[in-house]
Amino acid sequence: MEPILVTGATGTVGRAVVRQLLEAGHEVRALTRYPDQARLPAGVEVVGGSFLEPSSLVPALRGVRRVHLVSIGGDGPAIADVLRRAGVERLTHLGHNDPSRPDDDPLETWHRVFHRAIEASGAEWTHVFPGEFMANTLEWAPGVRAESVVRAPFGDWSSALVHEDDIAGVVVRALLEDGHAGRAYQPTGPEPVLRRDAVRMIGEAVGRPVEFVELTPAQAREHWRDLYPPQVVEWFLEMGTTPDANAWVSPDVAEVLGRPGLTFDRWAREHAAEFA
Ligand SMILES: NC(=O)c1ccc[n+]([C@@H]2O[C@H](COP(=O)([O-])OP(=O)(O)OC[C@H]3O[C@@H](n4cnc5c(N)ncnc54)[C@H](OP(=O)(O)O)[C@@H]3O)[C@@H](O)[C@H]2O)c1
Numbered sequence: 525m526e527p528i529l530v531t532g533a534t535g536t537v538g539r540a541v542v543r544q545l546l547e548a549g550h551e552v553r554a555l556t557r558y559p560d561q562a563r564l565p566a567g568v569e570v571v572g573g574s575f576l577e578p579s580s581l582v583p584a585l586r587g588v589r590r591v592h593l594v595s596i597g598g599d600g601p602a603i604a605d606v607l608r609r610a611g612v613e614r615l616t617h618l619g620h621n622d623p624s625r626p627d628d629d630p631l632e633t634w635h636r637v638f639h640r641a642i643e644a645s646g647a648e649w650t651h652v653f654p655g656e657f658m659a660n661t662l663e664w665a666p667g668v669r670a671e672s673v674v675r676a677p678f679g680d681w682s683s684a685l686v687h688e689d690d691i692a693g694v695v696v697r698a699l700l701e702d703g704h705a706g707r708a709y710q711p712t713g714p715e716p717v718l719r720r721d722a723v724r725m726i727g728e729a730v731g732r733p734v735e736f737v738e739l740t741p742a743q744a745r746e747h748w749r750d751l752y753p754p755q756v757v758e759w760f761l762e763m764g765t766t767p768d769a770n771a772w773v774s775p776d777v778a779e780v781l782g783r784p785g786l787t788f789d790r791w792a793r794e795h796a797a798e799f800a
Contacts, residue, residue, distance in 0.1 A: 532594030600638030
């Protein structure tokens with residue numbers, strides 16, 4: 525059996541993809557820029573390479589027919605060209621898409637070019653465009669650990685936060701099963717969660733109350749300055765003006781996995797040690 529190449533293998537979703545492929549009995553080759561720091565499970569073949577240098581992907585692609593690709597940087601058409609030359613037959617693609625925005629929106633243009641390159645790569649492709657990751661709330665962990673406080677804007681903002689194992693589950697089905705080619709899945713969680721409720725559930729998981737201190741948009745801009753690029757901060761703040769902008773619950777996790785999506789309450793208990 526030839527290996528399946530997982531890019532972004534050290535990331536939030538990538539680690540779950542690697543684990544689920546191993547559990548399903550597949551050989552996994554993992555791409556990372558930093559093989560020495562990858563901390564991947566025993567049995568995974570770790571290979572160095574970067575999207576910023578598409579030719580560096582060639583060794584990782586040797587003998588591979590199925591690839592999980594994360595769009596995180598680089599020139600989409602050049603990357604797709606390397607995949608085509610390597611003879612990749614099936615691609616899952618984890619990326620971002622906000623269908624409410626046009627192709628020439630600065631937040632979307634790079635992604636749309638990437639998407640089209642994948643669609644023209646000659647491989648069977650499946651896009652996976654998730655909702656907001658539950659794991660993004662790990663940004664709150666230092667504040668919870670230090671002073672049992674979360675400082676964030678928009679306490680009544682509602683988001684169908686999605687568990688990384690559900691995103692990975694959809695990716696793994698699309699890699700292993702027929703019938704997912706040409707689909708663009710949008711995994712979300714099973715229910716919208718208010719920011720302040722997410723904080724409460726983290727408190728319940730760690731066994732002590734965690735206070736939610738609501739920041740004004742101006743305070744949030746300052747708070748996020750060193751964490752995200754300015755245009756991403758403005759995007760977050762713009763989304764915050766529409767409280768249910770991310771609240772939509774997609775049917776995709778339930779349809780692809782045959783079970784409801786995993787809840788935030790469960791995610792918080794699984795990650796309690798990181799907040800405790
Ligand atoms: N976070 C969300 O809420 C959210 C929502 C919807 C969609 N998404 C999408 O999900 C994807 C993952 O996002 P994330 O921020 O959560 O990622 P992440 O978990 O932080 O992981 C990023 C991964 O990309 C790899 N990587 C980064 N630069 C690379 C490069 N130049 N060459 C090769 N590999 C590289 C990293 O590997 P090494 O460091 O080991 O090289 C790491 O494994 C993105 O496409 C994002 O747009 C995220």
